[in-house]
Amino acid sequence: MKRLLAAASVLGVGVTLAAATPASAADATIPLRSSTGALIARATWDDSHDNLCVISLVKGRKMTATITLLDQDWGPRSVSDSGLDSTPNCTGNLAIPEDKRAFVIVGDVNRSTDGTFWT
16 A cells, blocks of 8 residues: 555656646637537637738627736737638737746637646
């Protein structure tokens, strides 16, 4: 039993350390769904170009994506889309430092969701 507890303790430390270090930077997608589960907007992060995009999938419904860096005095920056075509609107290169935690919220006054990822 003591061996099992010791092994679990060591494993727990490894998991904690892995969670505390920044993951390799990668693209991120934050979907926004209606109350019925239909996809109504999507924010995407293109890590290679430091670019935040948003697309509203409901014609005429303006959706906004806003990014802020956590643990650093930077932001917020926003981009909006009104769903009038099938092309997302993007910020362009935001020149964000690597390995920073970013917080993004996407939505409108009626509904929103958020996500956190590493740049």
